[in-house]
Amino acid sequence: MSKKNKSQANAMDDRMVAVEKEPNLFKAAFLALKNGDWAVKCSALWMGAGYLARKQYVKALIMTLYEVAMLAFIFVVGMPYLADFGTLGTVQLEYVFNMQTMKNxxxxxxxxFTILLFSVITFVAIVILFFSWLANLRAVHKLQKRAEAGKHINSFKEDVKSYLNEKFHITLLSLPVAGVVVFTVVPLIILIAVAFTNYDQQHMPPDSLFDWVGIENFTRLFTNGLTATFGYSFKTVLTWTLIWAFFATFSNYFLGIMLAKFLLNKKTKFPKFWRTIFVVTIAVPQFVTLLLIRNFLSDSGIVNSLFAQAGITDFLKDIGLVAEHLDYVPFLSSPGWAKVMVIIINIWVGVPYQMLVATGVLLNIPADMTESAKIDGANEWHSFWKITMPYMFAVTGPTLVTDFVRNINNFNVIYLLTQDVYVTTNQSLALSKAKEIDLLVTWLFRLTQENYNYKMASVIGIMVFIICAIFTLVAFRSLTKGDKERMFQ
Amino acid sequence: MKAKKIIKSVLRHGFLVVLCTIWLVPIVWIVLTSFSTDPGINIRNFFPEEYTLVNYHKLVFGSDTVSQFPNWFKNTLIVAIATCIISTSFVLMVAYAMSCMRFKARKTLMNLSVTINLFPGVLAMIAVYFVLKNAGLTNSHLGLVLVYSGSAGLGYLIAKGFFDTVPTTLREAATIDGASEARIFFRVVIPMSKPIIVYTIINSFLVPWADFVYAKLILNSGISSDWTVSIGLYNMLDRTLINHYFAQFCAGGVLVSIPISILFVIMQKFYVEGITNGAVKG
Structure with missing residues (x-):
């Protein structure tokens, strides 16, 4: 059914594209300036003019107010900051003794930072104004053509109504898009800019200024010095991040599917009961369970005292898994153990969720496919790998990619399990505030929180983006190469 | 033959019992500890020696400088409800526009949203903190709500996948009957999308209960009555406090989990339907 819908939607898509074939925004605005009448040309300066000429008074008023507000913001609020954008400020904070008040x-x-912030906001405002100016020119030019052709010109009421019908997408999207711009796009631009400055502990506003330094921070990330070991740390943390993302993603994926399959098997009694038990573990907030497990497994925690009582600690010592000088198992405090443990704990956290998703997908597998395999004499193991898995792969492949990216950025598990618990003994890592167990994101977070090293944190953030982007592009390209979905239709 | 079958079945269910035990150990431990008479961590035994309700009583009625659970719960609930309303509307609005309507900027916007999603959330978070600080919104619940729900529109993909499965013919029929897009949205598509709406509501409602980092970053004044549940409980595990508050931490964890678990188990059906339809057919 979905395939049919999709092809219908595609057909509709094509039709709409054919109808909408018109010059792009820039060209349309240029044509408006060239061919429009005096009112349209006036709109280039006064955005309400075109509407006023067609007696759309309310719209003219709205556009005028919009233009005035935007220009006022840009020139009155934004310009003073924008003027300092090149230097990011020159006057350092000082206390001057005032003779009149007898005070410093x-x-x-x-x-x-304020200069940077307001400059970015002003930039965004200018871009928005520019595009709305183009769109406005095109709109008034269209209006002129309609008027010349003697067609009906919308009243204000009709205009408003169109925002509930053919222009409904604008109504729907404006608020969410504004939210994304304010809370994601602007912050990201700011931090990308910070990567090119020397904003760190020695250059903290308001007490001192920071300045543009070009790509110095990026070169620092790839080089090693005596005291600055970012090159080494970056390589170490990046390697572990990728290993972690790989194991975290695939262990959850396969184990989740296997568990779902196991529970769906007809021979399993009370599947609902078992499933509910696993679901309950999702429902307990992650930070509660993770913090609990952290104390559960801590060096002097309950598992360690039980292990010591049962002699397991000594046994692990004998086979060399625990260092001689320790009298506990360093579950979350030594590099090797901690890395294995976070992956196992992540299985505990993630598999129930993956099981839920997989259950839904497995229920959608056409029954005749597995039936016919059974008739052909395939055993369960065989049909799992030859039929279930390829089907799952075809439908959930893309989520595998997004899961991988999410695990590269999996902040909670690592941070809540190892913060305050794990202390690195590696001097080179410690110099750049990294730990063996850190992912790139937890490293950058701690750089800002413990070291105020915003410049390097931003650089690392940009590197994470580049890695995720490359990975996603490559993965999606290979995923969409053959239309695997069709195989199962 | 029959004996073999029984053995196999016993093995199968024995395996499940083992798995469930592993998954339930931390949960059981938190529940047991919450009833313990020892206020700190019991590191000797899994089961407490004596059971009492005093931790719950302290948590709910005996607020002190560290423990302000009733306030935290109220704060989190308010933030969660506000976040839920804004996020759910944003997600459904964007999903409908991207799934059911055709306009020029559609592809561009979709590609942009994918690109933005590739930036690590932590990076944006650090900058959002500065933006909110300049706007005077740190240490306010409004700031927190805005942070949680402001960019919610980016998470529209699963809902879009679900809307894609609503037959186009239905919408076309409504258009022929003279219904406007807004009417189709509210009267045709929304009523057919109960699973995905429930899924979105649960997800966005849970964000403030589960989030720890944003809350810690934004509510940083140290006034514990302003905190949300997660920072409050995290603070109880501070090195200097853990030996007096660990049992209360567990009690708090249980109290938070109960409503969420009930919500989850009831909504499980919708949850599965919503996410699979959305994830698969998108």
Whole structure:
């Protein structure tokens, strides 16, 4: 059914594209300037003019107010900051003794971060104004053509109504898009900019200024010095991040499917009961379970005292898994153990969820496919690998990619399990505030929280983006190469 | 033959019992410890020596400088409800526009959203903190709600996948009957999408209960009555406090989990339907 819908949707898509074949925004605006009448040309300066000429008074008023507000913001609020954008401020905070009040007073200092922030906001405002200016030109030009052709010109009421019908997408999207711009796009631009400055503990506004330094931070990430070991740390943390993402993604994926399959098997009694038990573990908030497990497994925690009582600790010592000088199992405090443990704990956290998803997908496998395999004499193991898995792969392949990216950025599991518990003994890592167990994201977070090293944190963030982007592009390209879904239709 | 079958069945269910035990051990431990008379961590035995309700009583009625559970619960609930309303509307709005409507910027916007999603959330988070600080919204619940729900529109993909499965013919029929897009949205598509709406509501409602990092970053004043449940409980595990508050931490964990678990088990059916339809057919 879904395939049919899709092809219908595609057909509709093509039709709509054919109808919508018109010049792009830039060209349309240019044509409007060239061919429009005086009212359209006036709109280039006064955005309400085109509407006023067609007696759309309310719209003219709205556009005028919009233009005035935007220009006022850009010139009155934004410009003073934008003027300092090149230097990020020159006046350092100082206390000046004021003879009149007999007190030390602050001078009129520059705050580099405020300058950066407002400059970015002003940039965004200028871009928005520019595009709405183009769109406005096109709209008034269209209006002129309609008027010349003697067609009906919308009243304000009809215009409003169109935003509930053919322009409904604008109504729907404007607020969410604004939210994304304010809470994701602007912050990201700011931090990308910070990667090219020297914003760190020695250059913290408001007490001191920071400045542009070009790509110095990026080169630092790939080189090693006596005291700056970012090159080494980056390589170590990146390697572990990729290993972690690989194991975390695939262990959850396969074990989740196997568990789902096991519970769906007709021979399993009370499948609902078992499934509910696993679901209950999802329902307990992650930070509660993770913090609990952290204390459960801590060096002087309950598991360790039970292990010591049962002699397991000594046994692990004998076979060399625990260092001689320790009298506990360093579940979350030595590199080797901690790495294995976080992957196992992540299985505990993630498999029930994956099981739920897989259950739904498995129920959708056409029964005749597995039936016919059974008739052909395939045993369960065989049909699992030859039929179930390829089907799962075809339908959930893309989520595998997004899961991998999510695990590269899996902050919670690592941070909650190892923060305050894991201490690195590796001096080179410690110099750049990294730990063996850190992912790139936890490293960058701790750089900002413990070291105020915003410049390097931003650089690492950009590297994470690049890695995720490359991985996603490559994975999706190979996933969409053959239309595997068709095999199962 | 029959004996073999029985053995196989016993093995099968024995295996399940083992698995469930592994999965339930931490949960059982938290419940047991919450009833323990020892306020700190019991590191000797899995089972407490004596059981009492005093931890719950302290948590609910005996607020002190460290433990302000009733306040935390109230704060989190308010934030969760507000987040839930805004996020769910944003997600459904974006999903409908991207799934059911055709406009020029559609492909561009979809590609942009994919690109933005590739940036690590932690990176944006650090900058959001500065933006909120400049706007004077740190240490306020409004700021927290905005952080949780502001970018919610980016998470529209699963809902879009679900809307894609609503037959186009239905919408076309409604259009022929003279229904506007807004009417189709509210009267045709939304009523047919109960699973995905429930899924979105649960997911966004749970964000403030589960999130720890944003809350810690934004509510950083140290006034514990302003905190949410997660930072409050995390604080109880501080080195200096853990020996007096660990049992209360467990009691708090149980109290938070009960409503969420009930919600989850009831909504399980919708949850599975919503996510599979959305994830698979998208």
């Amino acid at each position: 007073e602050m001078n009129d200092y520059d705050n580099s």
